Amino acid sequence: MNITIRAAIVCLLSISSLQAAERRIDSDQGFEQFTTSKSVKRLDIYSATDTRAIKPIIEAFARRHPYIDVRYNEYESTTLYNGLTSGKITGADVVLSSAMDLQVKLVNDGHARTLNIPESIDLPEWSHWRNEAFGFTFEPVVIAYNKASFKDTPVPSSHESLVDALRNDPERYYEKVGSYDIRLSGAGYFFATHDTVVSSISGRILESLARASSHTYCCTSDMLDDLVEGKLALAYNVLGSYALARARKDDRIGVIMPEDYTLVMSRIALVPKQTDNFAAAQAFIRFLLSKEGQQIIASKSNLIALRPEVTGPSSIAAISEKRQLRFHPIKIGLPVMTFQDEMKRERFIREWSQLFDARAP
Amino acid sequence: MRILLIEDNTELANAISEYFGHIGHPLDWCESAESAEKLLAYQSFDMLILDINLPGKSGFQLLKQLRAQSDEIPVLVLTARAEVDDRVSALDIGADDYMVKPFDFRELAARCRALLRRERGNASNQIVCGNLTYDASTAAVTLHGAQIDLRHREIQLLELLLNNLDHVLTKEQIADRLYRFDEAYTPNAIEQVLTRLRKKLAGSSLHIKTIRGLGYLAHVDD
């Protein structure tokens, strides 16, 4: 087995025994196991989405298709990508990942199969490419903040006002801002690079963040933890789904969707060429995109459903709260590959590092 | 002597049968080429009288088929068609003689005899032409049963003519047979032999006609 798999979690689900599915058998090898059943077909889902978020939808699918034995394998997104392209991962029937650029590259390099998604499944134009890659969530990139830190002053509501605030009120923000370490996080890199595409002040944002000696993190959850504890006043470019979910449970945290533009990314599902269970894989993706599947996402998971017509705590309608927001969805397609260019990546990271390595110790 | 008549017109067939029976040549009769094929398969005949216009397979087809099987049985074709072409094509595909309806029964009988005579001449030594008989093995010629004395060349000429009944022989063809290379002969010599032969055979059924400019033709009239 590939030792580099950091968090391989094999989830073997079966609808016939939901109770049993709840029974966890924890093991030291770091994977969780649900019970299994003898089924006619198998469906192996390889995913870079955390298990808790995706579980309700997989269970619903399994209920609907009792004869499909669904197994869920969680990977880190780069490991998943490398495993699929190098041939080290075989047997994947569905690949789910939030790394849009890597998923698109899989499609461009011929690793995905064309799916037949019925016309009745009405998807936003930007959310799919070539009938091979399909976005299934709607995930704004947001600013999260510690409410206590902003009792006496308004929270910056746009990129512009964030830059101004960092510049005008350096004491307040010094070492109190968190953002992704783009060297550690694919998502962080993706958000930072797309700021440069959308905004003319992206350079200034990075510069201000570096000057404020902001902390850099691997993950949204860590930043949220530090926000709760008051170690951070504000976290920039965090995953909206996680931040909103946390804010729903913990009122010390607030979430801002920047008014000038709010980047929106989407988790992408695709069926790799190597699949042996194409029909089941296609059925799963249809389910994921169907109104029923989307409704489950909106009501039972922490992820935010892609399709605007569904309702529930994590629907687009709920997170917008009737505000006029400038969502800027990143279109699934060729251009997202731009920042996967080796030289481009190297250069961007070099410039980023120069800024952030120069922070005061 | 067995003759098979293939004719679909019952009245005509009956009349021919009756006539041939009357003159001492009873014949077999069938109505179609198909039944003729069956008869020919297990019985042997010396001659066919074959009507062309038959129901089903035509007389032409039967004739063509026989010749394709190398069956050399003499065939006299009867045709009622106005198309004179029939005469030509009948001979082309191997009929030995033809008659166009309506015809004279006496003529039909004579033609049949001529065909049978030719056939029999090939098979045996004796040729009978009405009241005249020639035996090739003994070179004996009888007329009305009485032997006639013929000279060597006269016999040669007679044999030649009998073997080519109804066909024209040119003077050169006759000379080639009658005289050796080294024998001088005058054209008149053949005339002289012929004149003697005619005189000796006077009153016989054999007519020897001279066609000036063409040659000689012998015909038996019986």
Next chain:
Amino acid sequence: MLGVLLVLSAGIWQYANRTADISYDRLLTGSALAIIERIRSRNGQVEVDLPYAALDILSLAPDDKVYYVVSGPDKQYLTGYRDFPSPERYTPSASPVFYNTDYLNEPIRAVVVSKRLDDPGVSGWVEVRIGQSRNARNSLSNEILLGEIAVLVLVITLALASLAFGINRTLSPLNQLSRTLRERRADEMGPLPDTDIKEVKPLIASIDQYRTRLQSNLDMMQVFIADASHQIRTALSSVQAQLDMAEMEHDKDKLQNRLALIRNQHRKLTRLTSQLLTHALVAHRRDTNQFQPVKLDTLLSAILTSEVRDHADSSIEFNYSNTQRDLTIDADPVSLRECLRNLIDNAIKYGPENNSITLGIDVEAEQVKIFVEDQGPGIPDEMLQRAVLRFERIETGKNTLGSGLGLAIVNTVTEAHGGQLHLSNRQPQGLRVELVLPRRRI
């Protein structure tokens, strides 16, 4: 018409492909130039900063995949798809060069463009190759193709429709004419109604002429049929009468007499029937032109042979006169045979018992004379001309079998061969009938 459509479609197919290629090649060039512009040297290293626009431009072909590779001087790999193929022969140049290739099992349209770098420490050609799958090109070219073919089919349909309309209009006088002809009774013989259309006038004149000729033939045929039926009926009634009387006859000798009379009448009928059919045959063959090369010697000697055989028991003398044994003419052998047999039969019939009959030919420069001579009574000079005419009995005072049909057959055959019939009396007695035929086919 289908062929034309196919050829045009092939042309359009090419045009559609070229158009689609031109459109999307522009995008490719734009993208390649955007990339090459971003190649710089930095501290002696060549660097490229892939512009977002490069792939953004190409996503105008929304379903196509894109592959690219950038290389520095000496083909040193910089970034992109390392093994993306080059064109077969390529000399670095600033102007884009397009090529078709395959990559990752897909047909690819690609462009290569180069740029000369002459910076301190770095000098040489840098190169960008970028390729795109063909989905958008194919669908654009199909769209163009289908559009153009639809137009083409429309144009052709319109052209055919107007052609059909035009032809219909042009031919309407002919339709009028054919209606007139169809509605006419068979025996209605007056000229057709005149027409105003110049082009149709000669046609109407020709049809009128043809009808006139047809009518005269029909008239002749009517006389012929009337005469033939008269003769046949007469012979049949005579046979009937003799049969009735034979039935009542008890005296054996007288019965034999009756039978002889019946046989005589029957023979006459047989001959008449045979002649009628032969006449019909030669008339038919005349109308259908059955000419072929005929070697006269073969034909004539065969005719004579069969005549001699048929009359071997008579004392008639037959002669053959032909000094041109190899002469071949263009003729209808079947009718010619019938014609000559008739002439010989006539000579036998009308001649004395010891007749001498000669069949022969005289060859002259422009014509061939086939003749039959006999030593019969001949024909009175004043009747020679009339004798040629169909159905005219020749009054010779001698009561013989036969009809005038024989000469009618002869006449028809002569006419069919573009020849002439000459009758002349011989000295001291006898008739010479000559078929004078032109040596060349008419």
